[in-house]
Amino acid sequence: MELRKIVYVEDEPDIQVIAKLALETLGGFEVTICSSGPEALKAIPSLKPDMVLLDVMMPQMDGPTTLQEIRKIESCARIPVAFMTAKVQSAEISEFLEIGAIGVISKPFDPMTLAQQVRDLWEAKVNG
Amino acid sequence: MANPPGGMSPSFEQKMRELRDAYEKTLPEKTERIKEMWMSLRTLQRLPPDLLYPFREIVHKLAGSGATYGFSALSSIMQRLEHKLDQLKEFPEDTQRFIVDIDSLVRYMDSVIRSEDAKVEHDGLTEQKMPRPETPKLLFVCEPGSPLRRLPEQIRHFGWDVLPCDYAQMDERLDLYRPEVVLFHETAEHACPAPASLNLNPAPVVFNLHPKPDLCSRAAAFRKGIREVLPVQIDVAELVDRLDGVFIQMADAPYRVLIIDDDDDVAMYHREVLEQARMEIRLSKTAQEVQDTLAEFKPDVILMDLHLLEFNGIELSAAIRQDQSLKEVPIVFASVAQDLTSHLGAIRAGGDDFLMKPIQPSFLVASLESRARRGRELRELLHFDGLTGMLNHRTTEELMQQAVARADRTDGELVVVMIDLDHFKQVNDTYGHVTGDRVLVNFARFLRGRMRKSDVIGRYGGEEFMLVLVDTNLATARAVIESLRVSFASVNHSNNDTPLNVTFSAGLAVYPTFTTPVELTHASDAALYEAKHRGRNCSVVATQDMLKSRLTDG
Incomplete structure (x- = not known):
């Protein structure tokens, strides 16, 4: 299996553009950006991405809630999901892993290495 | 620091730059919004969490996006701001103090955005300090008939503009005068107000002159956001020292590190790590680049790879050390383990230090910081006079020679001034050496407060001083020295009831009337002799x- 399609859920436009550029140009992925949890919930079932990246702190619906909602959709229950967060303390990381995330990428991310970080997480989960 | 797969594509770099430029253009608007939100929030005095939440949200976002786009200085300010907002929630009783802190952070953000380069830390700005205005303004608030009424005049001699007023006038004066600093004389009837409650936005720095400061009054003042509580009997020079501490001083400048490494990835990585730790970095790859950099950048410490293209690190460091002004700069080698064992002798012989690659970020920061500190202390010992903190004799002469050489090249003007305190031996004999030393220190402070940054101020001998006023013609120099002379004569150095005033004599020699450093020295000395006469x-x-x-007199 190969990682190709990614949905990135993030409410901050500045981060959206740079993440999209980094993931597409350096990772060669096909990236769809969603600006909120509800928007992602609408898009994910039809896009069927290979992976979802979720910002933790979002207005309306935060990252963890969005993950739980994704899991409730049968066709999406097994899509690997990783969190993007500025809070990378071990307690929070284990909490995120407990609710079913495959990993956590710390923010601010380095645009140069983001694609590789995502790929590493995905491969550890799918092929590892 | 891993490389992207397949190397960096040029188109990515290009697009990245475009995104970054676009982002940079939005920064003034973003920071303006933060500033405006804060200005309206802070007028509330009480800051309920639900009102702060949207503000914190915006700050948080700018912290994140700033770091992602490489604007580390801005991002770190935003992180600190976010942290203050979190603390505010936890310690609501300290709200007034946090308002002052956030005011300074917002002001700091503003200055970073206005400066050309929001990407790196610069000038050693911290949230607690601001750049020194040419003449800082102090509002002195006390009782109409206060015995401290002579204080403003004394503070003025040290380069401050001081406006005295009584309690009832304070609000109006704050609004009109807009001082950077407020000095408040606290009495039983008039408690020093919290800076955040004053009629000035952002809040000024407030010092409290207290009849009997103790731990309680100081803790209470801290809670209100007052900078310091000082005893009423404080010596003027000491007081001015505290007041000047509000502004950025030389010792606050970030450590400067020169990285010499021909591996771009490693160099960039080290740079990033050290910049995050608020150090100022230059990169050089070749001997030529090192030379060019050292011509304008005096590092506190050099981090050098042992293996370089033309010359190895040991050769290059030996060459650097032959430059007199770089003799004392610590050099730290970075290399892999097997190199270090074979070159240990050579490295040690140069008195240098080494770090084993790969270097952990925290370890890199800690080791360079401690060596930079040592390097800077050593340089201070070598270049500055221990008592007055002025340049010492040798360094003054060196800088004077450089200034003359520059004037030569650029057809510029400069004036060398030799100053000697009058009857200083009598001061020592009558009042003792402690008092004599205090006069010398006061004179140094006095000059520092009144001269330009570019001027050279040195202690030439016991009570003899040399000033080099660069890019200055004789008429201006005369006016400056005359105003210094009159002003210094009215400084009171006594800490009891009998006033002690000291005067000075000065001799001025102008370039190009006298063309060489030796001539300028002798001529200014001869003029000083004449002044004494x-x-x-x-x-x-x-x-x-x-x-x-x-x-001819000898």
């Missing part, structure tokens, strides 16, 4: 005749 407490401009007769 004319009865002291005056200044004299050197002529060729004075120089000749001085030289």
Whole structure:
């Protein structure tokens, strides 16, 4: 299996553009950006991405809630999901892993290495 | 620091730059919004969490996106701001203090955005300090008939503008005068107000003059956001020292590190790590680049790879050390383990240090910081006079020679001034050496407060001082020295009821009337001699005749 399609859920436009550029140009992925949890919930079932990246702190619906909602959709229950967060303390990381995330990428991310970080997480989960 | 797969594509770099430029253009708007939100929030005095939440949200976002786009200085300010907002929630009783802190952070953000380069830390700005205005403004608030009424006049001598007022006038004066600093004389009837409650936005820095400061009054003042509580009896010079501490001083400048490494990835990585730790970095790859950099950048410490293209690190460091002004700069080698064992002898012989690659970020920061600190302390010992903190004799002469060489090249003007305190031996004999030393220290502070940054101020001998006023013509220099002379004569150095005033005499020699450093020194000295001869407490401009007769008199 190969990682190709990614949905990135993030409410901050500045981060959206740079993440999209980094993931597409350096990772060669096909990236769809969603600006909120509800928007992602609408898009994910039809896009069927290979992976979802979720910002933790979002207005309306935060990252963890969005993950739980994704899991409730049968066709999406097994899509690997990783969190993007500025809070990378071990307690929070284990909490995120407990609710079913495959990993956590710390923010601010380095645009140069983001694609590789995502790929590493995905491969550890799918092929590892 | 891993490389992207397949290397960096040029188109990515290009797009990245475009995104970054676009982002940079939005920064003034973003920071303006933060500033405006804060300005309206802070007027509330009480800051309920639900009102702060949207503000914190915006700050948080800018912290994140700033770091992602490489604007580390801005991002770190935003992180600190976010942290303050979190603390505010936890310690609501300290709200007024946090308002002052956030005011300074917002002001700091503003100055970073206005400066050309929001990407790196610069000038050693911290949230607690601001750049020194030419003449800082102090509002002195006290009772109408206060015994401290002579204080403003004394503070003025040290380069401050001071406006005295009584309690009832304070609000109006704050609004009109807009001082950077407020000095408040606290009495039983008039408690020092919290800076955040004053009629000035952002809040000024407030010092409290208290009849009897103790731990309780100081803790209470801290809670209100007052900078410091000082005893009423404080010595003027000491007080001015505290007031000047509000502004950025030389010792606050970030450590400067020169990285010499021909591996771009490693160099960039080290740079990033050290910049995050608020150090100022230059990168050089070749001997030529090192030379060019060292011409304008005096590092506190050099981090050098042992393996370089033309010359190895040991050769290059030996060459650097032959430059007199770089003799004392610590050099740290970075290399892999097997190199270090074989070169340990050579490295140690140069008195240098080494770090084993790969270097952990925290370890890199800690080791360079401690060596930079040591390097800077050593340089201070070598270049500055221990008592007055002025440049010492040798360094003054070196800088004077450099200034003359520059004037030569650029057809510029400069004036060398030799100053001697009058009857200083009497001061020592009558009041003791402690008092004599205090006068010297006061004179140093006095000059620092009144001269430009570019001027050279040195202690030439016991009570003899040399000033080099660069890009200055004789008429201006005379006016400056005369105003210094009159002003210094009215500084009171006494800490009891009997006033102690000291005067000085000065000799001025102008370039290009006198063309060499030696001539300028002798001429200014001859003019000083003439000034003493004319009865002291005056200044004299050197002529060729004075120089000749001085030289023949021996």
